[in-house]
Amino acid sequence: MKHLCSLLWLAALLCTIPMITKAQVPPEENDANLSELLYRPIKPTAKVMEGVEPSIQQRPVANPAIRGNVNVRALKAAPKWNRISDNNGQMISADNLHLLPPNKVTVMKGNAPSFCTTPTVTIGCCGYSIKDQVANKSLFYASPASIFNNEADARTFAESLTPKLPFFMPFKNNKVYPAGAWIYDSGSGHGSVDFLKTSDAYGPGIDPSFGVYASASGKVVTAMWDPFFGNVVIIEHTAADGTRYRTGYFHLRDGFDHDLQNAKNTPVSDPSNKDARDTKYKKFANLPNPSKQLWGTNDQKLKVKAGDMVAAGQQIAWAGNTGFGGAGWGLNQDGTPSDPNTGNNHLHFMLWIKSPNPATGVDWMEVDAYGVYAKSDNSNSDCYEVGANSAFNRFFAPFYPSFHNVPVEHVIRYWGYYTSMGMGLQTLSVHKSGSKYLASGSFQYGLPSQWYCRINMTSAQYQQYFDEYYGKGYIPRQISVTNDNSGNPLFTVIWKLRGGENFAAVHNLTDDAYAAKWKAYVEQGKMRVTEHVVYYAGGKRYHAGVFGSSNPGGFYMYYGMNTSDFTKKFDEMNKAGLMTVNVNIEENGSQNNVGGLWWPRNKAYYSYMNMSPADYQAKFTDLTAQGYQLFRIQGYDNSSHFAAIWMK
Template sequence: MKHRCSLVWLAACLLSITPVIVKAQQPAGENDANLSELLYRPIKPTAKIMEGAEPSRQVSATRSSVNVRSLRAAPKWNLAAENVASPIHIDNLQLLPEKVTVKKADATLYCTPPTVTIGCCSYNIKDEAANKNLLYASPAAVFSNEADARTFAQSLTPKVPFFLPYTNSKVYPAGAWKYDDGSGHGSVDFLKTADAYGPGIDPTFGVYASAAGKVVTAMWDNFFGNVVIIEHKATDGTLYRTGYFHLRGGFDHDLARAKVIPVSDPTNKDARDTKYKKFANLPNPSTQLWGTNAQQLKVKVGDEVYAGQQIAWAGNTGFGGAGWGLNQDGTPSNPNTGNNHLHFMLWVKSPGAGADWMEVDAYGVYATSDNSNSSCYEVGASGGFNRFFAPFYPSFHNVPVQYITRYWGYYTGMGMSLQTLSVHKSGNQYLASGSFQYGLPTAWYCRINMNGTQYQQYFDEYYGKGYIPRQISVTNDNAGNPLFTVIWQQKGNENFAAVHNATDEVYAAKWKTYVEQQKMRVTEHVVYYVGGKRYHAGVFGSSNPGGFYMYYGLNTTDFTKKFDELNKAGLMTVNVNIEENGNQNNVGGLWWPRNKAYYSYMNMSPADYQAKFTDLTAQGFRLFRVQGYDNSSRFAAIWMK
């Protein structure tokens, strides 16, 4: 049977039958945020306290047509016997440094951390997988002084990415590591903004595993309500645990458990357990406050979960949850929420004998939650500790470039490498789209927004270290001059040549020399415009010899025809380059012999791109290349398996 691949604005091609795309499932009623923006969108300030200090106790997340300029395919040949030891002289290029310079945050976002060794909170919680109680404790239980605790906290760096445990765009951190009045907390509380609930509106939201791991606890506790604890293991063996508290476990289950909790002092009308038991025994309990029977824990002990897998629904279970938001008679002080929120904790293995697991601030702030310090939770804020919550997803789009440079070590420190990176503009702001991935060579370089002189300087430096450009992205500064973003890879035994700022005439001459005469092929090519004039940047190489095709200056109709033609000939796109020239876009492409399944799309809106990424990732495809264009409103991308 023959299978046909076609492109009409959006192109897709596979080696065999195109698999069925299954969209990722989302909980009913969820108001999902743009996943690329969720982790760095501004934090809404609040002074609201969800819980008070909790004493130590025992407890059992196009355009118009233009002239077409095409370059014919080089003939197919085998260059294995033609490689020579001496490299071809390089023309013009540049590189990115070993370390991207981190700009210091604005003074208004520099946060001075308060005391790390808060005197709260330590809990004995059952590890159901190991069938024993473990002590999850404050740094104060482990360190005898603040200086040692602070030194240890400053040494901590995340070895696995941790993501916010929600996707709902109305959720924000309402309670911090340490509260306004100085009482300790040792965790972060999340809830919806005030405009996200009202009479008859369920205040809950989906709770998701913050990182991949194994469920070690999934139980009911009278104080914490429904609890889930997940253990996470980094590639180097480092262990972490995250805890999710006050979750919903089903209307009947939660109400029945709350009605029979023991009360320590029935005469104390202000006691949280007393008020909570009254709350459970109020007539006509509302599903708005208690949830439905369908809103149960979605995981059990022993389950392996992936980052972002839904594990539960936020709730108010346990007198440590709802009890803070109840009047003496058991009625909610806020009748619309009943203090529905997620209490989230992050632990590292304790460095001392005072606990089994020690609490750390997932934001790396250890700050209060009052309005003056709310900016400390925003991406880009500087403090004395490393942030554990990811500043952006490993595959990201439309992220301000300053966040990429500010948190350059977040993913690279975990052994990830940069597969693709595109810098593009939105007005006068530089945005970035790309992907950090595991399984790539760990020796590489990248530099962002270099001018032509800087690019040449870095090219020379990295070439001297044995690296050559692998991928190039070009945007323009506010004066219209080109800025180059380049990823380098280690050079093998192949010959290569590289150019940038080459006119059509210069590039054609290079083509004749390297392709027609020296039998090399194009491994990278981008077109960009300066003052309405077309320029080229790219790389010629002798590695992976074989036939190839390269075209540029095509309108979308001609590009579509060429895509179909070359697909039938057994080639695949390894680069789709959108050539922006004022109000007119053209398209160029680079094709190699097809040897794997792939998808290629262009003209995607940010929402389209997010949807395609989600669907294709679920099918095992990895982002190979991405480009943002049209004022960051459109994307072209290639996925491969």
């Protein structure tokens, strides 16, 4: 360890194992796994989005489960080397399934499937003025029919729309589903989507409300009472390229006393019309002993005001039934709710873009956030699922930019969702659950704009794309390996634009073959390891990785360690001023070994392994709130555990 002394001048950013607890959510919420929430099927059934894994004590690197003893092979490098200039970059020992196009791919689209109602863009809803409290003036919000003279033009325009920033579901409760869509069952326009709880999530004495969250970051421009819409929040969102959107949240709660008094003060256009929604709504407000189950409590108030800046996923309100446009459809003539358990409690959610033709008098035009433009009847419920074909782009994110256990076909299908916004792929791990392939990774801003990624390549395909991208000036940056159903290795690789360094990339090397390359490139060529993974095929251990000449300091690399020995080595390296840049779980049937790669520490970081999906979500939530970004992730043990590194 004497040769590490020269590294101690680096900032001593001690990596400790923190005590992390899951972020608190309101007790009324049944919080779902945030990564899984957006891509699991959304159907109006009593069983929608169930089965969230309960939180258990996580097992960090400092205290991992012991998987058994194996032979340890330590590969160590001197702290300083001169770069070399005689290696031209090569793929060594190249010896076949799912391919991912480069990062320039657009969102995939297709014809609407047969179970979807033929989309009708122009049948949105209405035209109405709502005050922009920040601008202090009323603005006109309307359907595409107010702007386009015919359906063909409206469809052409709608097909051209792509999201310029991510929009997330405005709820986190795993009992909520979309019940009302662009067109009502009757065929009349709705121009939005209604969200409410499944029937098994409410009953006598059970609050039918749920938390409402900002769909994207932005500025609150309206937070007020309207007799028809009830309590309304409108948020304006601005993408990096300047594109502006607005989202609207209607029929919200703002405290029992406030909402009841405003309902009682609702002006009635024709008191003699017993079927009018405003008449029934006023009767509803004047029923004796109004139910807090239906009206909410004084604690359930709007959490924002006009002028506030909000973050995506920040709670802004509670769903309700305020305004005669919210409750009126669910009331009998005498003002009693047709469903006494809900009183038509729901969230009416709207997405608008700036009007493509302000000369029409329309300031903001309605857009279907699902990109379906279909009817609300149950035959169309599959149209809202991630992966459903549609002629239009989906604005709701198919999964979060940092995601885990997402079916790999969803990552491939919606590849352009984040890349078209200027995000790059920091890390990607493909791992199996039974015979299915799942993916975990992170799209992030601030990464180099030039890169490539390919998913589940065979050895021959990896060689093919290595040659192609090397010819374009790219080298592998990160490698993930899983196996096909026959046990053959499949490679998922992220390439970066090559600088002036020389390098050599290897895969499918046995221990002895890798040791020979180590001797040639590290001991003789004075290169360092920039990437290394161990995997098994046919019961035999293999190596893949990259050697590079760019060497700002010494490094250590170990593989084949049991978790107890790895933990000791982790602590030793941390105290010596090095940081973990890769923790590689080496899966070999029921026995896992561990390898690691350490570089001189120049930033704060956290490294954990043996985390369950729930543990990983809790860690991610806490560490990102502290300003850390996911640096690397690996899923393993049939996708039931994760190893991850965060850096700041």
